[in-house]
Amino acid sequence: MTLGKETMDLLPNLKVISTSNTGVNHIDVEAATAHGIRVGHAPGHFLSDSVADFTFGLLLASARSIGYGNKLVPPGQQVTCSTLGIVGLGNIGRAVAERAIGFKMNILYHSRTRKEEMEKYLGLTFCSELKELLEESDFVVLCVPLTSETKNLITSKELGFMKSTATLINVGRGGTVNHDDLTSALQDGIIKAAALDVTEPPVLPTDHPLLNMSNVIITPHIAANTVNDFERAYFAALDNLKAGIKGEELPYSVN
Numbered sequence: 001m002t003l004g005k006e007t008m009d010l011l012p013n014l015k016v017i018s019t020s021n022t023g024v025n026h027i028d029v030e031a032a033t034a035h036g037i038r039v040g041h042a043p044g045h046f047l048s049d050s051v052a053d054f055t056f057g058l059l060l061a062s063a064r065s066i067g068y069g070n071k072l073v074p075p076g077q078q079v080t081c082s083t084l085g086i087v088g089l090g091n092i093g094r095a096v097a098e099r100a101i102g103f104k105m106n107i108l109y110h111s112r113t114r115k116e117e118m119e120k121y122l123g124l125t126f127c128s129e130l131k132e133l134l135e136e137s138d139f140v141v142l143c144v145p146l147t148s149e150t151k152n153l154i155t156s157k158e159l160g161f162m163k164s165t166a167t168l169i170n171v172g173r174g175g176t177v178n179h180d181d182l183t184s185a186l187q188d189g190i191i192k193a194a195a196l197d198v199t200e201p202p203v204l205p206t207d208h209p210l211l212n213m214s215n216v217i218i219t220p221h222i223a224a225n226t227v228n229d230f231e232r233a234y235f236a237a238l239d240n241l242k243a244g245i246k247g248e249e250l251p252y253s254v255n
């Protein structure tokens with residue numbers, strides 16, 4: 001649910017909206033700005049380590065069928081020395097890359113802006129076209145926020161560029177992937193597997209096919225759920241709220 005203009009119209013005294021999330025796709029920031037309402041969030045670097053740790057948990061669990069260890073499964077896929085494609089090189093993308101180095105992975109990234117310094121420092125290869133990254137990667141990790149530009153970034157067309165042995169991992173927002181297309185791609189063997197911490201809708205109906213596929217791992221948007229990061233995010237939200245109520249600039253402002 002989005003906190004939108006209609007609600008803001010009903011609250012003429014509203015001064016500040018503060019979320020303990022990093023992503024603000026649940027708030028109409030443009031409408032808030034037009035209403036003179038300050039919007040604050042928890043900055044991305046607060047939770048990037050927790051999310052990147054979890055991303056590798058999903059990646060390894062999917063590649064090596066860890067959750068299926070007690071059932072008969074075909075041999076898994078080696079993660080060490082494989083190719084990782086990171087879509088979105090913000091705080092989380094960078095933290096994922098840092099972990100991938102330990103697995104001796106060949107690391108590609110695609111991002112709106114090229115980050116040459118980080119590229120050199122971490123030994124990353126920039127793909128100006130998403131297609132190139134999708135074609136080359138064994139594991140594709142989506143670390144992008146949901147915006148008008150990233151909505152349905154991954155549809156049948158993009159899934160079709162991926163290797164049939166590749167895995168899609170999403171730790172950003174579900175809306176960046178068309179879930180009907182993803183379901184078909186997994187059913188038809190267009191890609192091998194998916195590991196999703198976020199889905200669209202955020203809670204899938206109990207009869208959704210993705211929930212019953214052995215090549216899919218779904219977790220309920222918990223990548224950032226560590227005591228350490230929750231505490232930091234809640235304090236950030238509180239600091240934003242206190243500043244906003246006093247009419248001061250927010251320490252972690254969005255607008």
Ligand SMILES: O=CC(=O)O
Nearest residue numbers: 020021022023224
């Ligand atoms: O997904 C988590 C967040 O945006 O805080």
